[in-house]
Amino acid sequence: MSDYGQSAIDFGAPGGNYDYPGEEDCTFKGIVRACWVWDMVFSTTSGTGGYGWSAGTSMAAPHVSGVAALIIGKHGGELAPSEVARILRASADDLCKPGNDETFGAGHVNARKAVGH
Numbered sequence: 001m002s003d004y005g006q007s008a009i010d011f012g013a014p015g016g017n018y019d020y021p022g023e024e025d026c027t028f029k030g031i032v033r034a035c036w037v038w039d040m041v042f043s044t045t046s047g048t049g050g051y052g053w054s055a056g057t058s059m060a061a062p063h064v065s066g067v068a069a070l071i072i073g074k075h076g077g078e079l080a081p082s083e084v085a086r087i088l089r090a091s092a093d094d095l096c097k098p099g100n101d102e103t104f105g106a107g108h109v110n111a112r113k114a115v116g117h
Contacts, residue, residue, distance in 0.1 A: 010085075011092055012104035013067075014041050015060030064088070067111045074115050087114055 026035040041059040045052040071087050072079045091114040092107025100106055 009102065009105035011064055011088060011106055012095070012108040013060035013063040014039055015056055015058075015063065064109050067109050067114050070111060070115050091116070 022035065024035050025032050026038055028038055037053060040053045040055045042051060042053055044050070045054070068084050068088065071084050088109060089106040091110050093110050094107045096103050
């Protein structure tokens with residue numbers, strides 16, 4: 001995670017945290033990996049011509065921006081920024097303490113819920 005604190009985080013999104021304190025395994029669709037891997041982004045990597053796991057704001061910010069674009073598109077391309085933010089907040093998954101917190105802000109962005117609004 002690149003930022004931390006209630007005043008620094010608006011929303012959480014896939015982007016991961018290389019500093020996750022545990023090494024326990026999690027299984028997703030039959031694939032077992034360290035749990036922290038599943039919040040990272042598997043994408044093309046520069047210079048290798050292949051794929052790899054990436055983390056940080058450079059992965060999370062485009063995710064949130066993409067969900068915002070889906071929201072705007074669903075509403076005919078015209079929506080005030082404050083309304084986009086309201087929908088993002090209302091549809092986010094609250095993963096830590098209730099409400100705004102220092103890890104996920106208003107919550108982890110959920111594209112399915114956001115476009116369902």
